[in-house]
Amino acid sequence: MIFRLGELFCGPGGLAWGATHADIGDPNFKIIHAWANDYDENTCQTYRRNICPDQPGTVYHADVRKLDLTQLSPIDAFAFGFPCNDYSVVGEQKGMDGVYGPLYSYGIKVLKLYRPQWFLAENVGGLRNANDGKAFTKILDEMKAAGYKLYPNLYKFETYGIPQARHRIIIVGIRDDINVEFKIPSSAPYAKVDNTCKTAIEVPPIAPDAPNNDLTKQSATVIERLGYIKPGQNAFTAELPERLKLNVSGAKISQIYKRLDPDKPAYTVTGSGGGGTHIYHWSEPRALTNRERARLQTFRDDFVFEGSKESVRKQIGMAVPCEGAKIIFEAILKTFAGIPYEFMTANIEE
Template sequence: MIFRLGELFCGPGGLAYGATHADIGNDDFKIVHAWANDYDRSTCDTYIHNICPDAPDSVMCGDVRKLDLDATTTIDALAFGFPCNDFSVVGEQKGFDGTFGPLYSYGIKILKIHQPQWFLAENVGGLRSANEGKAFKKILQDMKDAGYKIYPHLYKFEEYGVPQARHRMIIVGIREDLPYEFKVPSPKPYENIDNTCKTALECPPIPENACNNELTKQSAKVVERLSYIKPGENAFTADLPEELKLKVKGAKISQIYKRLDPSKPAYTVTGSGGGGTHIYHYSENRALTNRERARLQSFPDNYEFQGPKESVRRQIGMAVPCRGAQIIFEAILKTFANIDYPFVEANQSTDLDK
C-alpha cells in the first residue's frame, strides 16, 4: 500500500523527511511525496532540494488562501503542520482571532476534497489552551465532521530519542469507514538512547565542510557575558558583573543567553527572536550554528537548507524533528499493515476529547 502524501504548510521538510524515510520492514507499505505547499520561497527551495529535487513543480509556493485547492492531485494521506503563531504559549495566544489561527481550515478543506485514508496534523502544545480550550475542541470537531476518527496526543519528543525538549500536539486521523485504530507509539523503546545535546553535537563531529555551519557574529560584550554563564544557566540566573547584566523590566525570559546543559537534551529550538535567543553552546562562548541547531532537530548533516542565514535559522526552528516524525509515520504504516507495536495505554495517554 503506497500512500501518496500531500502537505500544507510543509516548512523545510521535517515531516516529509520522516514520512518518506518511514520503514516498517515491508516495502508494500511506504509513503511517497505527491505535492506540498508553503508560502516562503526559501523554505520551498529547501523542501524541493531535499525532498523532491526531480519534481520541483510539485511544490506550490504561495499563500494557501490563494491556492486552487480543488486543482490539487489526488492523495492518500495528508500532513499539515498548520501555523502555530496564534496558539503558542509564548505571546498573546490570539487563537482564532489571530492571522494564523484559521489556517487549519484549509487542511479540513483538503480532507473533504480528497478524503485521504489518513492524515497527520501538528501544532504546539499550547493549542489545547488557546481560546480557553475552545479552539482545540473546534478543530477536533471539524476533523470528525470531515469523516475521520481522530487520535490527538501531546508528544514529548525528548522521550522518543530526539536530543531536544520539544512538546507538540500531533493529531492522527483515520477515515472513519476504514477498519483501523491508531495507537500512540510508546516512548519506552527509546528510554536508553543517549539523547543529550552534547552527544548530538559531538558524536560524530560535524564535518568541516558541512553546509549551514557558519558561526554567528557576536560582540565582545556578548562573549564576555557568556563567559560568566554556566551550562544550564541564563542571563538572569547567572552571577554576572553589574555591567554585563541585562536591563530588562517585567518578565525575564528563561532562554535569554541560556547555555545548553551537556547532560540533558537541548531546550526547545525556536525559529525567531532577537539577541540572546540563538541557543548557546555548553562549553564554547558562542551561539550554535544552524547546522548544530539542525542536529538538535535530528536533520541529517547532508540536509541542505536554502536561503539567507536568518531564513535558515527560522526554517530549522519551525520544523518538526525528523526522527520524531518518522516514529509516528511508522506507527501509522504499522496500523495499516496490521503489525503490532508498543503503544501508550489509554489511561496513560494525553489525548483529549475523542
C-alpha cells in the same frame, strides 16, 4: 499500500523526511511525496532540494489562502503543521482571533476535497489552551465532522530519543469508514537512547565544510556575558555583574542567553526571536551554528537548507524533528499493515 502524501504548511521538510523514510520492513507499505505548499520561498526551495529534487513543480510557493486546492493531484495521506504563531505560549496567544489561527481550516478543506485515508496534523502544546480551550475543541470537532476518527496526543520528543525538549500536539486521523485503530507509539523503546545535546552535536563530528555551518559573530559584550553563565543557566539565573545584566522588564524569558546543559537534551529550538535566543554552546562562548541546531532537530548533515542564515534559522526552528516524525509515521504504516507495536495511552484529553 503506497500512500501518496500531500502537505500544507510543509516547512523545510521535517515531516516529509520522516514520512518518506518511514520503514516497517514491508516494501508494500510506504509513503511517497505527492505535493506540498508553503508561503515562504526559501522554505520551498529547501523542500524541493531535499525531498523531491526530481519533482520541483510539485511544491507550490503560495499563500494557502490564494492556492487553488481543487487543482492538486489525488492523495491517500495528508500532513499539515498549521501555523502555530497564535497558539504558542511565547506569542500573544490570540488563538482563533489571530491572523494565523484560522489557517487550520484549509487543512479541513483538503480533507473534504480529497478524503485521504489518514492525516497527521501538528501544532504547539499551547493549542490546548488557546481561547480558553475552545480553539482545540473546535478544530477537533471540524476534523471529526470531515469524517475522521481522531487520535490526539502531546508528544514529548525528548522521551522518544530526540536530543531536544520539544512538546507538540500531534493529531492522527483515520477516515471513519476504515476499520483500523491507531495507537500512540510508546516511548519505552527509546528510554536508553543517548539523547544529550552534546552527543547530538559532537558524534560524529561535523565536517569543517558542512553546509549551513557558519559561525555567528559574537560581540565582546556577549562573549563576556557568556563567561558568567554556566551550562543550563540563562541571563537571569546567572550571577552577572551589573553592567552585563539585561535591562528587561516584565517576563524573564528562560531561553535568553541560555547555555545548553551538555548532559541533557537541548531546550526547544525556535525559529523566531532576536539576540539571546539563538541557543548557546555549553562551553564555547558562542551561539550554535545552524547545522548544530539542525542536528538537535535530527536533520542529517546532507540535508541542505536554502536561503540566508536568518532564513535557515527560522526554517530549522519551525520544523518537526525528522526522526520523531519518522516514529509516528511508522506507527501509522504498522496500523494499516496490521503489524503490532508497543503503544501507550494518550496523554491528552480529547
